[in-house]
Amino acid sequence: MFFISRATKTTIQRSFSTKTSTKNSYGRKYILGITACMSVFIGYKTWQWYETNMNKRLTPDRFVTLELIEKEQLSHDAYRLRLKGQKQLAENFPILSCFYIKDDNIQVMRSYTPINDPFKEGHVDLLIKRYQQGSISKMLTRAQLGDQIFVRGPIEEYPYQPNSKTEIGMIAGGTGITPMYQLIKHVLNNPNDKTERLWLIYCNKTKEDILLKKELDTLQEKHKDRLNILYVLDHPPSSSNNNNNTSLLEEKGQEVWQGGSGYITQEMIQSMLKKKENTFIFVCGPDAMLNHVSGQRARDFTQGPTTGLLGKMGFTPNQVWKLE
Numbered sequence: 265m266f267f268i269s270r271a272t273k274t275t276i277q278r279s280f281s282t283k284t285s286t287k288n289s290y291g292r293k294y295i296l297g298i299t300a301c302m303s304v305f306i307g308y309k310t311w312q313w314y315e316t317n318m319n320k321r322l323t324p325d326r327f328v329t330l331e332l333i334e335k336e337q338l339s340h341d342a343y344r345l346r347l348k349g350q351k352q353l354a355e356n357f358p359i360l361s362c363f364y365i366k367d368d369n370i371q372v373m374r375s376y377t378p379i380n381d382p383f384k385e386g387h388v389d390l391l392i393k394r395y396q397q398g399s400i401s402k403m404l405t406r407a408q409l410g411d412q413i414f415v416r417g418p419i420e421e422y423p424y425q426p427n428s429k430t431e432i433g434m435i436a437g438g439t440g441i442t443p444m445y446q447l448i449k450h451v452l453n454n455p456n457d458k459t460e461r462l463w464l465i466y467c468n469k470t471k472e473d474i475l476l477k478k479e480l481d482t483l484q485e486k487h488k489d490r491l492n493i494l495y496v497l498d499h500p501p502s503s504s505n506n507n508n509n510t511s512l513l514e515e516k517g518q519e520v521w522q523g524g525s526g527y528i529t530q531e532m533i534q535s536m537l538k539k540k541e542n543t544f545i546f547v548c549g550p551d552a553m554l555n556h557v558s559g560q561r562a563r564d565f566t567q568g569p570t571t572g573l574l575g576k577m578g579f580t581p582n583q584v585w586k587l588e
C-alpha cells in the first residue's frame with residue numbers, strides 16, 4: 265500500500281516541479297517588472313530632487329543658475345533683485361562674503377554682495393546699480409522675471425569673527441554699502457557680539473542715490489548707542505547745515521541737509537572716532553573714492569599699504585581692510 269514505484273515517484277516529482285517552476289517564473293517576472301518600474305520612478309524622483317535642490321545649492325566651487333523671481337526699481341539707476349535659491353541651514357553664511365555673477369554669453373563676471381542671509385532665507389537678495397557702460401550691471405538690470413542668472417559663491421571677502429574688534433568703522437561709496445550693510449546687520453543682530461561701536465560714513469552724489477537709507481536709519485534708531493551714520497553728498501539738497509540760516513530755510517519749508525557735503529575729509533573721519541587705536545576700518549566704493557580714502561589694493565591683490573586720508577591719519581594696514 266505504501267509502495268510507490270520509482271517511475272510513479274519520478275512522474276509525481278516532475279509534475280510538481282514543473283508546476284512550481286511555472287508559478288515561480290510568473291512571480292519572478294512580475295517582481296522584476298515592479299522592481300524595474302520602481303527603479304525608474306526612484307531614479308526620476310532622485311534626478312528631479314537633484315535638479316531642484318542640489319543643483320541650486322550655492323557653492324564657491326561652480327556656477328549654479330538661479331531664477332529671477334522679483335525685481336523692483338528703487339531709483340533711476342538702482343534695482344533690488346531676488347533670485348530663487350534653496351535653504352542651506354546646515355551651514356552659516358560666511359560674513360563678509362559676496363557672489364560672483366557672470367554673463368554666460370561673454371564669460372565676464374563681477375562681485376555682488378547679498379543684502380540678506382541666502383542660506384537661511386532660501387533666496388538671494390541683491391541691490392544692483394546700473395552703469396550705462398557697464399556689462400554685468402546692465403545685463404542684471406535688464407533681466408526679466410523667469411530668467412536664469414549664473415551665480416557662484418559665497419566668496420569670502422573678509423573672515424569676520426564676532427568680538428574680534430572693539431570699534432568698527434566703515435567708509436562706503438555708492439553700492440559699496442552692500443558689504444557694510446551685511447556686516448552691520450550681522451553684528452547688531454547677534455546678541456553674543458559685544459562690539460562696542462560701529463560707525464559708517466556713506467558717500468553718494470545726491471540724496472536720491474543713497475541706497476538702503478530707510479533700513480540704515482531704522483538700524484541707527486534701534487541701536488543709537490552703538491551705531492552712528494554720517495551721510496555725505498557731493499551735491500546736497502538746496503542747503504546744508506553748514507549754513508547759519510538753517511531755521512530761516514526751515515521756516516520757508518526748504519529741506520535742510522543734516523549730513524556732510526563735498527568730498528570726505530579727515531575731519532569727518534575724526535568726528536566719528538572714539539579711540540583710534542581700537543578702531544578697524546572697512547572701505548568699499550569706486551576706485552576714485554578708494555584712492556582718496558585708503559589707496560587701492562596692491563597689484564598682487566594683497567591689501568597693500570594704507571595711503572590716502574587714513575594713511576595720513578596714521579592708520580596702519582592691520583587696521584584697514586579694502587573691499588575690492
Ligand SMILES: Cc1cc2nc3c(=O)[nH]c(=O)nc-3n(C[C@H](O)[C@H](O)[C@H](O)COP(=O)(O)OP(=O)(O)OC[C@H]3O[C@@H](n4cnc5c(N)ncnc54)[C@H](O)[C@@H]3O)c2cc1C
Pocket residue numbers: 362374375376377378390391392393394395396397398399400401402421438439440442443549550551587588
Ligand atoms: C566686494 C564687492 C562687492 C560688490 N557689491 C556690489 C553690489 O552689491 N551691488 C552692485 O551694484 N555692485 C557691487 N559691486 C560692484 C560690481 O562688482 C561691478 O563692479 C559693477 O556692477 C560694475 O560692473 P559692470 O560689469 O556693469 O561695469 P564694468 O564693465 O566693470 O565697467 C564699465 C564702466 O562702468 C562704470 N563703472 C563701473 N563701476 C563703477 C563704479 N563703481 N563707480 C563708477 N562707475 C563705475 C565705468 O564707467 C566703467 O568704465 C561690488 C564690487 C565688489 C568688489
